[in-house]
Amino acid sequence: MSSKTRLCCLIGHPVDKSLSPIMHNEAFRAKGLDYVYLAFDVDDLYLKEAVEGLRALKVKGFNVTMPYKVAILNLLDKINEDASFVGAVNTVVNDKDKLIGYNTDVDGIISALESKVNSLKGLKALLIGAGGAARACIVALVSKGCNEIIIMNRTFDKAKQMAEDLSKKLSMNYNLEKLNIDSLKKAISSVDIIINTTPIGTYPNLDESIIPQELIRKDLIVFDVVYNPKKTKLIRDAEKMGAKTIPGYEMFIRQGASSFKLWTGIDAPIDIMRRAVLKALG
Known part of the structure; x- marks a missing residue:
């Protein structure tokens, strides 16, 4: 990590069981990217402040998990078509301080x-x-x-x-x-x-x-x-x-790979992400 390290993260409540940090950090390392992925447990009273804080910190992007996939809709600048159809967002890209919501589950x-x-x-x-x-x-x-x-x-x-x-x-x-x-x-x-x-x-x-x-x-x-x-x-x-x-881990890995590409602009190392997830699942 350095002063140039780009931050991606997860927000939700709770997040302590999430495998996203393990999966994404392995993917960043495999591609030689100066990125780090963290998980933040956000109380519902502070969701708006958390989102604005991530914007202010110029994070590259973040995932949204339960219970905020719907609540996040009103806090973003733009929502893509799939997310609009589903009525929920699980991935956000910070594009020049504009927060754009996607649903990579699709x-x-x-x-x-x-x-x-x-x-x-x-x-x-x-x-x-x-x-x-x-x-x-x-x-x-x-x-x-x-x-x-x-x-x-x-x-x-x-x-x-x-x-x-x-x-x-x-x-x-x-x-x-x-x-x-x-x-x-x-x-x-x-x-x-x-x-x-x-x-x-x-x-x-x-x-x-x-x-x-x-x-x-x-x-x-x-x-x-x-x-x-x-x-x-x-x-x-x-x-x-x-x-x-x-099995369900395939959807989890593949939606994560889609998020990875939205943030980095490059294809995700799916095989490496799969190995990381399966190892974590035991």
């Missing part, structure tokens, strides 16, 4: 899916969940020409509100279904992709899955956004059934 989802299939055009997806990750998934799927999205959630009204909101911004073909075993059987029999955006299966609940193993077909792509553990029960079950799988 890029991370597209990149992860396209690592398993050449094109999403014309495919049909089952999306489980109705939070921020689900919104980003819908934007990603629609942008790449996914033909139909079946949306399920434990709270049906929340899924309905999300779908209605996004359908005002996007031209999307979707169906809403109540989440139960019968609707899962029916949906899974007709889709190409399953995406779980709920926290089911997150550590320490290692033996929980939202989908019974016997419903998974070998010709499916199964994507779980949960990245701790490295392989959720859903991913382990899908592997046993011969399906193509995308």
